[in-house]
Amino acid sequence: MDAPGGPAVAGRPIRARVASLGLAGVVICLAAFTIVAAYTTRAQVDRAQLLQALRDTYQSVTSAVGEEENAELAFIVDPSNDHSIALSAANGVTIAKINELTAHGGSDAQLARDMLALHGRLLVSAAREAAAIFDNNQAQARQIHDEQSVPMFFEMEVRLTTATDQGEAEASAAFASLRDTSQWMLTLAPVVFTIGFVLLLGLWRILEGYQQATSRTYKQIEQLSRLRAEFVSTVSHEFRTPLTGIQGFSEMMRDEELSVAQMREFAGDINKDALRLARLIADMLDLDRMESGRMTFNLEPLDLNRILADAAAPFRLSAADHPIELHLDESLPTIVGSSDRLTQVVTNLVSNAIKYSPSGGAVELRTERDEKMAVLTIRDHGMGIPTEMLETIFDRYSRIESKVTATIQGTGLGLPIVRQIVQLHAGKVWATSEPGQGSTFHVRLPLGVPAVGEHAAALPSAVA
Amino acid sequence: MARIVFCEDEEQIRKLIQVTMRSSDHVIELMPNGRDGLAAIERMVPDLIVTDVAMPEMGGFALADAVHARPTISHIPILFITASVQRGEIAQFGAHGAAGYLAKPFSPRELREKVESLIPE
Numbered sequence: 001m002d003a004p005g006g007p008a009v010a011g012r013p014i015r016a017r018v019a020s021l022g023l024a025g026v027v028i029c030l031a032a033f034t035i036v037a038a039y040t041t042r043a044q045v046d047r048a049q050l051l052q053a054l055r056d057t058y059q060s061v062t063s064a065v066g067e068e069e070n071a072e073l074a075f076i077v078d079p080s081n082d083h084s085i086a087l088s089a090a091n092g093v094t095i096a097k098i099n100e101l102t103a104h105g106g107s108d109a110q111l112a113r114d115m116l117a118l119h120g121r122l123l124v125s126a127a128r129e130a131a132a133i134f135d136n137n138q139a140q141a142r143q144i145h146d147e148q149s150v151p152m153f154f155e156m157e158v159r160l161t162t163a164t165d166q167g168e169a170e171a172s173a174a175f176a177s178l179r180d181t182s183q184w185m186l187t188l189a190p191v192v193f194t195i196g197f198v199l200l201l202g203l204w205r206i207l208e209g210y211q212q213a214t215s216r217t218y219k220q221i222e223q224l225s226r227l228r229a230e231f232v233s234t235v236s237h238e239f240r241t242p243l244t245g246i247q248g249f250s251e252m253m254r255d256e257e258l259s260v261a262q263m264r265e266f267a268g269d270i271n272k273d274a275l276r277l278a279r280l281i282a283d284m285l286d287l288d289r290m291e292s293g294r295m296t297f298n299l300e301p302l303d304l305n306r307i308l309a310d311a312a313a314p315f316r317l318s319a320a321d322h323p324i325e326l327h328l329d330e331s332l333p334t335i336v337g338s339s340d341r342l343t344q345v346v347t348n349l350v351s352n353a354i355k356y357s358p359s360g361g362a363v364e365l366r367t368e369r370d371e372k373m374a375v376l377t378i379r380d381h382g383m384g385i386p387t388e389m390l391e392t393i394f395d396r397y398s399r400i401e402s403k404v405t406a407t408i409q410g411t412g413l414g415l416p417i418v419r420q421i422v423q424l425h426a427g428k429v430w431a432t433s434e435p436g437q438g439s440t441f442h443v444r445l446p447l448g449v450p451a452v453g454e455h456a457a458a459l460p461s462a463v464a
Numbered sequence: 465m466a467r468i469v470f471c472e473d474e475e476q477i478r479k480l481i482q483v484t485m486r487s488s489d490h491v492i493e494l495m496p497n498g499r500d501g502l503a504a505i506e507r508m509v510p511d512l513i514v515t516d517v518a519m520p521e522m523g524g525f526a527l528a529d530a531v532h533a534r535p536t537i538s539h540i541p542i543l544f545i546t547a548s549v550q551r552g553e554i555a556q557f558g559a560h561g562a563a564g565y566l567a568k569p570f571s572p573r574e575l576r577e578k579v580e581s582l583i584p585e
Contacts, residue, residue: 233548237518240547241474244569248480251571256487266483273476 016210023203030196037185044178051171054108057100058164061115062157064090064097069153072126076141079133087126094119111163115156122152234396238280238412242273249273283413287396290420297338297424304335304342304374304445308365311346321360322380324350329368333447341421342445345429348414349378349441357382357438369447373427376443384435393431394419418443466511466583467491471501471527472545473519477568481514484572485579498522502530505537512582514566517546517553528560541582545570 068090075083098119101112125148132141249266252258258266289295305328312324346365353363361381368375385393394415418441422429426446433439468490472478478494485492493508495501498515499522505513513531517524524544532538541563546553557565563582566575 237547240568241477244547245476245480247569248477248484248572251573252483255573269476269479 016207019203019206019210023200023207026196026199026203030193033189033192037181037189040181041178041185044174044181048171048174048178051167051174054104055164055167055171057097057104058160058167061094061097061101062160062164064094065153065156065160068094069149072129072145072149076129076133076138076145079130091123091126108163111159114159118152118156118159122149122156125149125152231396234412235284239277242276242280245273246270246277280413283417287413287417287420290417290424295424297341299336299338301334302337302339302342303332304376305330305332305367307339307342308346308367308376311343312350312365315350315354315363319354322354322357323362325362325364327364327366332367332369332374335374335425335445335447337425337445338421342425345418345421345443346376346378348418349443352414353378353380353382353439353441356380361438370444372447373444374447376445377440378443379438379440381438384437385431385433385439386435387433390431390433394429465489465491467493467508468512468514468579468583469493469495469501469504469508469510471495471498471513471515471519471524473497473516477516477545480572481575484575488576488579490579490583498524498527498530501527505531505540506534509537510540511584512543512579513540514543514545514579517544518548525556525560528562532561541584543578543582 068087071083071087071090075087095116098112098115101108101115125144129141129144129149132138132144249269253263253266286295308328309326312326315322316324350363350365357363357380359382364377364379366375366377366379396413396416419429422443422445428444429441431439431441468485470478470481470492472481472494473496475496478496482492482494493504493510495504497519501513501515502522513527515524515527522530524546528542528544531540531542542561544557544560544562544565545568546565547568554565564578566578
C-alpha cells in the first residue's frame, strides 16, 4: 500500500524552507519600515523644536535690545536715579540674552560675539552720554546718542532681524519636511502593512498546510508500520501451524519404525497441512493482487443461476449433513463478470455456511432481481455471527473465536477475498445474523455491464 | 511415569503431540482450549502443563494465571508452545511464570526432550 501523497513529500522541505524564509523576510521588512519611519519623524521633530527655540531666543534678544534703547533714551531725557538703575538693568538683560545665543553654537556663537562687540561699543558711547549729562550738557548727550548709539542699536537690530528671518525660514522648511514625512507615512503605512499582513497570512497558511501534511504523513507511516507488524505476526502464526505438522509428521516417518498404514496416515496429515499452506499462499496473493488492482478478470456475460448451481454441486457430495436448497429466479438477466471469481465467491460463502453450521442444517441459496441489481443470498442455520463482528469478519485474519469455531480450519482470508471480488464487480456484500439462529450473506451485483464507478479502473475491459 | 495436560486448539498439532508422546510411558490428556484444560488440570493435578499461547475461550497466559491463582495446582510447571516468538512475547512468558517455551514449528524430539526436562523428579 502506498502512502497517499507520498511522492509530493520530497518537494516539501525546500518549499517549506522558502516559505519560512519569506515569513522571516516579511517580518524584518515590516519592522525596518516601522523603525525608519519612527526614526525619521523623531529626527525631524527634534530639528523643528530646536529651530523653534532659536527663533524664541532671537526674539528675546531683539526685545532686550529695544528695551535698552528705550531705557537709554529715558535716561537722557530725565537723568534721574531711577532711570540710571533701569538702564543698568536693561544692559545686564541684553548681555544675558546675547550669552544665551552663544550656547547654541555655530553661526549663532559668531552672531553672539559680534553682538557683544557692538554692545561693548554701545556701552562706551553710553558712558560718553552719561559724562555729558553730568556736565549738564543735555544737548551734547542727545547728539552723542543720535549720532553714535542709535546707529549701533540699529545695526544690532538689523543683525538680529536677519538671523530671525533665516531661522524662521529654516523652521518652516523643517516643519514642511515633517509634514511631508507624515504625509507619506499616512499614505504608505496602510499599503505596506496590508501587503505585509496578506503575505504573512499566506505564508503562515502554507507552513500550517505543510505542518498538517507532515503530521498526516507521520500518522500514516505509524499506521502502516502497525499494520505491517500485525501482518507479519499473523502470517507467521498462520504459516507456523501447518509447518509444525509437516515437520513433525515427516520427522516421525524418517526416524521411527512405522507400519505402511501409519506411513500413509502421516503422509495424509502432511498433505493436509501442505494444502493448507498452499491455499494460504494462493489466498494471500489473490487478495494482494485484487487490493492493488493488479488482478485481471475475464469478463463475459454470465448466468448467475448457473454459477450458483455449479458452485454448490460439489458440496452436495462432501457435506451430506447440509442439504443445499436452491431458490433461483429463472427470469434473472445475465450479468457481466468473471465466471471463475464469482464461482470463488459462492464457493467461499457456501463453504463458510457449512463450516459454521457444525450441527448440520440446510444451506439456502437464493437469487432474485431488485430493479437493476441481481441479488444473491446464502443462508445457513449455524451458530450465527455476533452483531459487533458483522463488519469486521470481512477484515483479514478476523475469525470468530469461540469454543465451537476453534476446531474449524480457515485462513481468515475467505471473506476479505469475497468482498474484494464483489467490489471489483461494482457490487456490495454484507452479512446479517441472529446469533444461534444462523447467518445470511447478501451479495448485490449490477445487471448488464458493471456501472463505471471507483472500481471500474481495476476491471480491465479487454478479455485476457 | 508422569501425568501431563496439553492444551492446543489446532487439531493437527494435537494429533502430532499425541503420536509423539505415545512412545513415552506418561499419561497425557489433550484439551482444545484453556478453559477445558483448566478443568482437566484441577481434576488430574498433573506433573506438567503444556499449553499453546493463542487459543479461543481461554488463551495460554490466562490459563497460567488461573493455575497460579489456585493453591492446589499453582506448583505445577508450565511449558508454553507459541507460533509467534517475538521479543515482547518471550518477556511475557516470564511474567506468567513459565518454566520454558517451545516455538512452532518444533520437532517431536524437541517436544519430548523439553517435556522430560521439566517433569519433576
